[in-house]
Amino acid sequence: GNSVTQMEGPVTLSEEAFLTINCTYTATGYPSLFWYVQYPGEGLQLLLKATKADDKGSNKGFEATYRKETTSFHLEKGSVQVSDSAVYFCALGSNSGGYQKVTFGTGTKLQVIP
Amino acid sequence: NAGVTQTPKFRVLKTGQSMTLLCAQDMNHEYMYWYRQDPGMGLRLIHYSVGEGTTAKGEVPDGYNVSRLKKQNFLLGLESAAPSQTSVYFCASRTTYYEQYFGPGTRLTVT
Numbered sequence: 001g002n003s004v005t006q007m008e009g010p011v012t013l014s015e016e017a018f019l020t021i022n023c024t025y026t027a028t029g030y031p032s033l034f035w036y037v038q039y040p041g042e043g044l045q046l047l048l049k050a051t052k053a054d055d056k057g058s059n060k061g062f063e064a065t066y067r068k069e070t071t072s073f074h075l076e077k078g079s080v081q082v083s084d085s086a087v088y089f090c091a092l093g094s095n096s097g098g099y100q101k102v103t104f105g106t107g108t109k110l111q112v113i114p
Numbered sequence: 115n116a117g118v119t120q121t122p123k124f125r126v127l128k129t130g131q132s133m134t135l136l137c138a139q140d141m142n143h144e145y146m147y148w149y150r151q152d153p154g155m156g157l158r159l160i161h162y163s164v165g166e167g168t169t170a171k172g173e174v175p176d177g178y179n180v181s182r183l184k185k186q187n188f189l190l191g192l193e194s195a196a197p198s199q200t201s202v203y204f205c206a207s208r209t210t211y212y213e214q215y216f217g218p219g220t221r222l223t224v225t
Contacts, residue, residue, distance in 0.1 A: 032212045043118075043204055043216035044157075051211070089156070093212025102147075102212055106156035 002027045006090050006105035013080055013112050021075040021108045023064075023090035031094035033057075033066050033073040038087045038107070047075075047088070080112045116140055120205050120217035127195040127224045135190040135220050137205030143215075145208040146188040147172075148180060150201040151219075157204070163188055195224045 007022040025031065032051045036044040048057035053068035062077045073090060090105040121136040137146065148160040159172030163182040177199060179191045188207075192199060205217040 034213070036214075041219075043218050044206075044214070045216070046213055049213065091214075102208065102214055104157045106154075
């Protein structure tokens with residue numbers, strides 16, 4: 001079946017540091033890939049997406065590239081801010097056994113300190 | 115356009131009591147989901163619906179029931195609450211292209 005693996009958190013960075021959160025996946029066919037962000041006390045929000053190999057999703061300074069050869073979709077940001085502190089979820093959407101399913105990773109908590 | 119709304123935001127139940135969580139979406143989405151989120155466990159799918167009048171079990175359906183009588187509403191019921199059901203519950207609806215839109219969550223405590 002489909003699965004998503006994210007790096008364990010928490011990740012603690014200083015403001016303006018470079019961020020990478022690793023995400024790898026297992027899926028049949030041609031899944032769509034997503035990053036969601038959850039701020040404290042809120043629901044998940046879609047951050048960015050990519051629907052085919054080599055696509056780059058981007059939003060709010062965050063980027064992720066759909067790498068089919070390495071089955072990865074790593075999240076990056078060049079300079080993090082305190083306001084980026086949140087939990088980040090990698091997710092995959094695909095047709096699996098005739099059912100359109102979305103699979104989430106377990107989340108990576110990011111803490112940015114001033 | 116309110117997106118996905120959930121009622122109530124907070125609730126405290128005693129063991130054995132019942133309650134219904136309401137989810138509403140105004141985006142005309144066919145797919146709707148109920149998840150629970152527990153520390154260190156990520157999101158776990160309880161039940162989902164692929165359209166009005168349909169429901170199906172997810173990963174952790176025991177102790178919960180759902181109904182989708184109208185396309186815009188998806189109800190989650192707890193018939194006899196247990197402390198193990200203390201959690202944050204999220205409803206979501208989904209576009210054709212797998213993009214999910216989440217509600218703000220319901221924090222449920224069962225004592």
